[in-house]
Amino acid sequence: MMPQETEENSLSSEMLESLAAIRKKQEDVLENTINKTLLALAPEEPMTVSEWAAEYRYMGKNETSRPGLWRNELVPYLVDIMDSLNSDSVEQITFLKPTQVGGTECGINILGYIIAQAPCRVMYVLPNKDAMEDFSQDRLQKVLISNDCFKGKYAAGNSKNAMLRYAGGFCKFGSAQSPTDLASWSVPVIVLDEIDKFPKMSGKEASPLKLAEERTKNWAGKKKMFFWSTPTLKTGHIFKLYESADVRYEYRVPCPFCGEMQPLAWKYVKFDAHQPATVVEHNAYYECCHCHEHITDKDKPDMLLGGRWFPLNECDGQPRSVAYGLNSLYSPWVTFGKMAAEFVRSKNDPLLLMNFVNSWLGEPWESKSAVMDADIVIQHKTECPMYVVPEWCQLLTGGVDVQKGYMYWKIDCWGPGTTCQTLAYGKALNWDELEQIMDTTWTGEDGVTPYQVCIYGIDTGYRTEEVYDYCWRHQGVAFPVKGSSTQMAAYLRPSNIEPKMPGRMPLQLWIVNTDQYKNEIAQRLENPIGRGSWMLNKDCDLEFAEQITAEHRIIDDKGHEHWVKKTSAKQNHLLDCSVYAFAMADLVNMRALQDVIIDSTPAVQPEQEQQAGEMVIPEPQFKI
Incomplete structure (x- = not known):
């Protein structure tokens, strides 16, 4: 073989090896690309x-x-x-x-x-x-x-x-x-x-x-x-x-002690319901319904993890x-103490209590107040007589329901915790008689302390112009009110009435959420006599109770709740008066009233623990 041929054969062999290496690299790249494409197209592993x-x-x-x-x-x-x-x-x-x-x-x-x-x-x-x-x-x-x-x-x-x-x-x-x-x-x-x-x-x-x-x-x-x-x-x-x-x-x-499986139920949260919320928050614990051991918040993460x-x-x-x-x-x-403290803050206020049941217990609110019974209402009579102001009272408000030839009126006593008691009620035949009643000075239980109505609301449903005229003459004390005909978020809202007589200031008409006030009256009637309750005086009669219970709550086709007159009821005037008196109490910020210590001797608190689920109201600090 000639030297030139040997050199050409050697060069040809090197080129072939180089081409083979290039081809191999291309094949590897292609294979990797195909694998990646197949991997991308492959369905992902199922996940929950x-x-x-x-x-x-x-x-x-x-x-x-x-x-x-x-x-x-x-x-x-x-x-x-x-x-x-x-x-x-x-x-x-x-x-x-x-x-x-x-x-x-x-x-x-x-x-x-x-x-x-x-x-x-x-x-x-x-x-x-x-x-x-x-x-x-x-x-x-x-x-x-x-x-x-x-x-x-x-x-x-x-x-x-x-x-x-x-x-x-x-x-x-x-x-x-x-x-x-x-x-x-x-x-x-x-x-x-x-x-x-x-x-x-x-x-x-x-x-x-x-x-x-x-x-x-x-x-x-x-x-x-x-x-x-x-x-x-x-x-x-x-x-x-x-x-x-x-x-x-x-x-x-x-x-964590006995291992028994159980739901976390509100009735097993233990604390003293008579203590302030700040104290309850640090002392509450959970009691096992099987072994009765005290379970604390540090046990809860492991309990939840072991649950099903x-x-x-x-x-x-x-x-x-x-x-x-x-x-x-x-x-x-949410700690056990935080839940207990929220209950303590809510238990005396029906609206807050409803929120606690819904938003904290995750349960629907079931109130007996959808239908009020006169026999139950009459049981809310205290030992304080008609026309006598109880010693815990801090202000008086009135409500008036105007009819064609007369006016029903009612005066209520208000104290801390939205506590209410009927002072007096009746029927006035004319405006002068109503003025005399609302200007009356009432005496407290001590026989000395004088009280007067600070504000009262008069319904404008009948004799509207007469009501406006009376309220113009008693501005700052007598206010025209009207029940709302539509759904309201607020309890009441103002609306200006322009005077027809020159020289008079515009009059403020208050639109009242009557359904909401009737809800609260009914709910507070579920509270025992004492702080936060809606009470009657000693001399309220059955006719009064029948007027207060003349309506019941229904739900219409749109899901809205309304109070309507029972078919068997005759009159509901005193219930309307109660609503107006309540609205006027809100107008003067009644809910902000604070306790006044009358007796220097501290009240004796019950020693026994109270289960939160029973929702027992503590005894009031004032005398009923």
Whole structure:
């Protein structure tokens, strides 16, 4: 072989090796690209909502006092509720919840999971437009922007408050007050938040719950309907759904001493209900219903972690609707003492007590006051006679119900704790007689101390111009009042009346939320005689009690509560007078009255502990 041929063969061999190396590298790159593509196209490993939240949901400083990844072990009772989205058989999930148990974050996790893992159409309905925009803008959108797992999925630039768009679907927000919002889209998933604040009817359409549910009827076998809310009354939406669920669940936890599983129940929170709230907060504890050991707040995290949901009932086959109920005792952010202190602050005020039952116990308010009975009212008579002012009284107010040829009148005594007692009542035949009654000086129980009515309200339903004229002549003491014909949030609000006679100042007419005042009178009649009660004097007769109980509370087709006259009742004038006297007491800030110590001898406090669940009212510091 010639030298030149040998050199060419050698060069050719090197080139072939180089080409082979290049080809091998290209093949490796191609293989890696194919593998990455196949990996990207491969379905992700199935995850539940709670697993996804623990791996991807980051909570910032503005969302929690413990920023960082979501921790299921902090609120283990939410795991099953979140994971109900992954249950094929369950279509309806109801959460009867109090405040401070993480309910809102539970909903955000469910929405986050859908956007990141199982994109589809979602409708999220809140009570009104303001609540809808606040939740979308201030809660959910901030989560979608701040969590990396939503990058490339959430289309922030193509979204607005009422419509959040993401790859594979959208979240449409709606107001329960707008039928249009609830009738525009077909969706497999709906979330209805705080449904006890929803109206019974949406505009002139059907119930907003029904309208929203209609949006899912084309998704048989795939639909999910979430209903959650703090309860109000037993007739409210959430409690009805809770009661009608195929299976209702109760979260039970193990006792750290005996290990027995039990629900956290309010009646086992132990404290002295006669102590101030600040003292109760540091002394309350929980008693095991089995071994009776004292359980403290430091035991609660382990108890919650060891807990699980137990069914309270059974159903045939797989349940299609499930319901979960909690109270604030389960909350890792609420101590036993904090709950007890809240009860102590609320127990003497019917409105605060109702909020405690709804928002802390997670239970519907059930008041016996929907129907008042004269025989019960007459039992609220004290030993103080008619026309004598009890020694605890700090002011007198009056109410007048004007009729065609006469006027019913009533004067009430007011003291600390919104305590009320009837001083006197009757019928005046003319304005001069009414003026004389309201100018009367009344004597206290000591036979010396003088009292006078400081303010009184006169109904303008009849003889309106006469009422205005009388009130102009008694400005600052006599005020015209009128019951509201529409729903009111406030107890009362002013409206100016321009005078027809020159030289007179405008007169202030007060619009009164009569339903709310009647609610409170009825609720305070449930309190024992003493502080915070609504009482009669010793000489009030059965006719008086029958007038006070001449109405009962009903719920109309729109879900609004009203007091209406019983069909068997004859007159309700003194009830109206009581409402006006109550409204006038509020006008002079009666609820801010403070206790005056009359007897220097300290009251003897009961030594025995009181179970909070019994809601016993302490004895008043003043004499009845």
